[in-house]
Amino acid sequence: MIDLKFYKIFLLITGILVFQACSSDDSTTSDDADDDDEETTYLISETLFNSSSLVSFETITSTLEDGTSAECFQLTFTSNPLENVGPFCPTTINDTAGLGFYDGATNPGLRVWSADLLNDIEADGYDMVNDDGTVNVDYFNSATDSNLSYCLEASANDDLQMVFVIPATPKLASSNNVIGEVEIVGVSLDGIPTNGEPPSAINGPVQFTSNSDQINFPSLDPCGGHHDPSGYYHWHLVPQVANQVLTANGITEVSCTNVTQTNDLELFGFAKDGFPIYAYATEPNDLDDCGGRTAATTEFPDGTYHYVASTITAPNIPACLKGVSARNSFQFR
Numbered sequence: 001m002i003d004l005k006f007y008k009i010f011l012l013i014t015g016i017l018v019f020q021a022c023s024s025d026d027s028t029t030s031d032d033a034d035d036d037d038e039e040t041t042y043l044i045s046e047t048l049f050n051s052s053s054l055v056s057f058e059t060i061t062s063t064l065e066d067g068t069s070a071e072c073f074q075l076t077f078t079s080n081p082l083e084n085v086g087p088f089c090p091t092t093i094n095d096t097a098g099l100g101f102y103d104g105a106t107n108p109g110l111r112v113w114s115a116d117l118l119n120d121i122e123a124d125g126y127d128m129v130n131d132d133g134t135v136n137v138d139y140f141n142s143a144t145d146s147n148l149s150y151c152l153e154a155s156a157n158d159d160l161q162m163v164f165v166i167p168a169t170p171k172l173a174s175s176n177n178v179i180g181e182v183e184i185v186g187v188s189l190d191g192i193p194t195n196g197e198p199p200s201a202i203n204g205p206v207q208f209t210s211n212s213d214q215i216n217f218p219s220l221d222p223c224g225g226h227h228d229p230s231g232y233y234h235w236h237l238v239p240q241v242a243n244q245v246l247t248a249n250g251i252t253e254v255s256c257t258n259v260t261q262t263n264d265l266e267l268f269g270f271a272k273d274g275f276p277i278y279a280y281a282t283e284p285n286d287l288d289d290c291g292g293r294t295a296a297t298t299e300f301p302d303g304t305y306h307y308v309a310s311t312i313t314a315p316n317i318p319a320c321l322k323g324v325s326a327r328n329s330f331q332f333r
Contacts, residue, residue, distance in 0.1 A: 042168050043304060044073055044270055053081035053191045055161060062165050062326045065177075071168040072326050077191025079160035079232040079332070084258055088219040088226060089137045089151035093118050093129050096253050099220040100151075101314070103200045110249045110314040113151065113219055121149065121201075126215050138216060140229050152218045157231020161333055162191055165326040170274035170305075176290060176320040177273075184330040185317050186277055188269035192225070193234040193330060194277075197315055222246070223256035224315070232332055237316050238268050238309030240279035248312040267299050268309065272330070273323025276306040283311045290320040 046057040055076040062072040090097040090113045097113040106120040118135065121128050126149040128136050138150035164187045179185055179196040186194045201217040220226045224237025224245075237245060242256035265280045278297065287293050287308055296303040310316035 042073075043170065043274060043276060043300070044166060044168065048189060048267070048299065049075070049077075050081065050190045053077045059168065060165070064167065064171070064324045064326055066173070066324050068324075070171065070326070072165050073168055075164045075166070075187065075191070077162045077164075077187075078158070079162055080156050080158050080227075081190045081192065082225075082233060082258060085223075085225060085227075085233060086221045088221055089113060089153040090118070090135050091137070092135060093133045095135075097219065098222060098226075099224070099251075099254070100217055101198055101200060101220075102217075103202045104215075110245075110251065112251055112253045114253060121215070121217075125213065127213075128215075128217075144216075146214060149215045149217070152216055154227040154229045155231060156227055156233065160230065160232050162187075162193060162232060163331045163333065164191075164193075164272070165329050166270060166272060167274040167324065167326060170323040172322060173273075173324045176322060177325070178320045179318065184272060185321070186269055186271035187330075188235065189267065192269075193232065194238070194269065194317055195234055195236055196317060198226075198236045221258070222254040223259050230332060235317075237314065238277065238279050240266050240268060241281070241309050241311045241316065244311035245314050245316050249314055265297060267297070271307055271318060271321055271323070272325040273321045275321075275323055276300070276304065277309065277318065278306050279309045280311070284308060290322055291318045292322060 055078060058074045060072055060074045061069055064070050087097040093115050100111050100113060102108050102111045102117060104121065104124040106124050111117045118129050128149040136148050136150045138144050138152050140154050144150060181197045182199060183196040184193060185196055188194060198220060199218050201215045218226060220236060223239040223242050225233055225235045227233050239256055239259035240262040243261050246255060262279045263281050265278050268277045268279050271277055284293055290307065291310060292305055292307045294303055294305045307318040
């Protein structure tokens with residue numbers, strides 16, 4: 001659990017103004033303003049983000065999920081800031097491509113798109129490989145056969161903008177927010193959305209499966225990201241420790257080469273509740289039930305609560321969030 005005593009001391013030391021309700025009805029008198037000579041310090045600052053993909057950084061008042069109002073940062077990024085993402089789906093049964101979270105009867109778990117996975121999919125009764133060895137791939141650009149199963153590979157749309165609304169000062173919730181399938185978790189410093197577990201092969205979401213003899217199975221690249229059908233790239237792994245996750249899950253055929261793996265600890269981004277997310281080369285042993293801890297980092301030398309990406313489990317994003325997030329915390333346009 002969060003060391004609340006330490007956290008409160010940290011807030012006082014750094015001058016963070018804690019908003020319990022953060023209501024727009026709150027007022028400050030002129031005397032109060034005279035007494036408040038020091039500038040408020042926040043965990044989130046514009047300088048932490050990639051300036052080449054950050055379009056705007058604004059302060060707004062927004063409604064939180066608990067119904068209160070709060071000062072929030074609205075961050076807007078361009079879509080798809082990374083180059084050379086992939087590979088995703090295999091073209092033939094002899095290809096080795098990206099990753100998939102398989103929940104079929106035969107060898108479920110984090111798998112590589114290769115002959116072994118495709119043969120297991122076929123053995124479980126799903127027709128994904130044709131007689132000539134080619135794999136059915138749905139690129140979301142043409143009609144598909146409802147009697148066949150497909151590997152899903154959406155294309156990029158670089159004309160989108162990603163908009164995130166994050167409380168300027170984290171506010172602890174009365175209970176943990178357990179992250180659901182494909183639920184938004186936060187944003188990387190590049191402006192890439194980070195989500196919970198990707199859609200499963202067999203059990204959902206409903207829009208990907210039309211009957212019990214068909215699966216439409218999303219593919220991730222070896223760093224744990226892929227494109228949404230709308231065209232924006234997003235993560236299901238914190239990629240700076242992706243290779244440790246692959247190794248822990250027995251995957252040696254592919255590796256994450258598009259993102260440098262950390263050899264110390266690295267700020268990945270921020271959760272939607274405002275707390276930082278870090279990748280540690282060596283996962284600490286004092287993490288709480290949401291995978292978080294209070295400690296000093298390069299960016300926060302006085303210490304702060306932050307989430308830590310798992311180096312073992314997949315997906316390796318926080319299992320739950322401690323803070324209250326904004327309503328409509330992520331949109332794309």
